[in-house]
Amino acid sequence: MKLIASLLALGLWAGGSQAALAQARILPERPYLEPTAAGASANFDVLITNDKAWPVEVSEVTVTTLDTGGAAVLERRIDGNGFAPAIETIANRVLAPGETRLFFNPFPELPGDVAASAMRVRVTLERVTKEGETAPAGEVPTVVEAKAVFASAPAWTRKLVLPVEGRVLVWDGHDLLSHHRRFDTQHPFLKQMGIGANAMRYSYDLAPVDAEGRMAAGDAARNESYLGFGRPVRAPADGVVVAALDSRPDDKSFDPGDLKEAPNALFGNYVVIRHADGLFSILGHIRQASLKVKVGDPVKAGQPVAAIGASGSSLFPHLHYQLMTGPSMRDEGAPSGFAGLTRVRGAVRTPVVNGAIDSGDVVEGR
The missing domain is CATH 2.70.70.10 (Glucose Permease (Domain IIA))
Structure with missing residues (x-):
């Protein structure tokens, strides 16, 4: 389909929006856990809002899979560690003050032996400073979390x-x-x-x-x-x-x-x-x-x-x-x-x- 190309031609495909909502939210609220050829797939999005008065950048995303008893059985993350940090695979990571942006679940595929009932997503947001500017002493990154319980596919x-x-x-x-x-x-x-x-x-x-x-x-x-x-x-x-x-x-x-x-x-x-x-x-x-x-x-x-x-x-x-x-x-x-x-x-x-x-x-x- 050419919808994305059409929006680009109109100068409209920029991503993000201005809003004042909860800091972290999973969409849809009850995502399906889809059976696939390789195992189950958790196909959902994460809505993040920057409620600060300054811009922030997503510096880490951790996705934890919970079993039917609520115990964590699998955890994966994307962060800034190393000379070619994996977090750079996520585009448009900087959120302006009050901005809401959609991020896709970076770890949708689950091993075949994992019986998942829910997923928890934790996103770390760090202040973006201008050149020559430093963050206030003692300021720590903001961590926001969202959890979704899966709906069974019909x-x-x-x-x-x-x-x-x-x-x-x-x-x-x-x-x-x-x-x-x-x-x-x-x-x-x-x-x-x-x-x-x-x-x-x-x-x-x-x-x-x-x-x-x-x-x-x-x-x-x-x-x-x-x-x-x-x-x-x-x-x-x-x-x-x-x-x-x-x-x-x-x-x-x-x-x-x-x-x-x-x-x-x-x-x-x-x-x-x-x-x-x-x-x-x-x-x-x-x-x-x-x-x-x-x-x-x-x-x-x-x-x-x-x-x-x-x-x-x-x-x-x-x-x-x-x-x-x-x-x-x-x-x-x-x-x-x-x-x-x-x-x-x-x-x-x-x-x-x-x-x-x-x-x-x-x-x-x-």
Whole structure:
């Protein structure tokens, strides 16, 4: 997707906001502990506010994992120790007086043998001084803490149908460095648009590929060169269509200002399906005039509902899929997993037992 690029072009992607809130807070308040191929993943953000009258800098972040009895079983940290300090991997660490800034959990992946019930994050803030200035004698760094108790991922979401049949590349998923994950909900523009949650927290960009792993053959500037363009899009689970649009052209563009009135506008054309447990699927960037369903229609898992296109904030023809707690980009994301998948790594083919896929995976669904 090109939302971040669009904000950069408008000079709006600066990060942070001015506010006077609690010093440390985890978002969402009850994050999911997502099952993955390597173990569990704690996908959440940490909101830090500088309540001082001077600028401060994040100098250390410690993440402690708690077991079901509340005991600490794993602790990891990023600090300023050494000639190439790890804390420098965290961007925009200086907060102005009164500023609130969002930081992503730097240690989301947990070992498979850790049964976690909660995480505690401790952030150390040190005064930033001007050249020639010194901090007051005896002043110690400020330490702020936040704790989150995990919500269990809905069990049925491990049984979804992959919305695209055949061999598919997860061009971008929701690993720590993916653009879906690195969505700054505190950005002034997003707040102005009324978007305060990350609905893309567990999303996927799915692109059909051939046996050589190629997404396109021929002129990559033409939608028709992509193997996925026009490929059927399927409902991932039973449900009811609650929103649908296919009037936008497949021109890989959208107006960011439309998000205020239409928070799903970045997807161009889309289908939103409400499932029985109250979660919602959105299938985005679908092809113009390809809808096979309308609002109010019931759908079954695997039923064709549209076709892959390049509408909205799309770099190339592909399908964007995500599960959410509500019907729009103003809601939070929820984890999803898929049944009947085979992971393809060269000549090695392996069943995806727990349904977990992410960035870089090539899978085949039926």
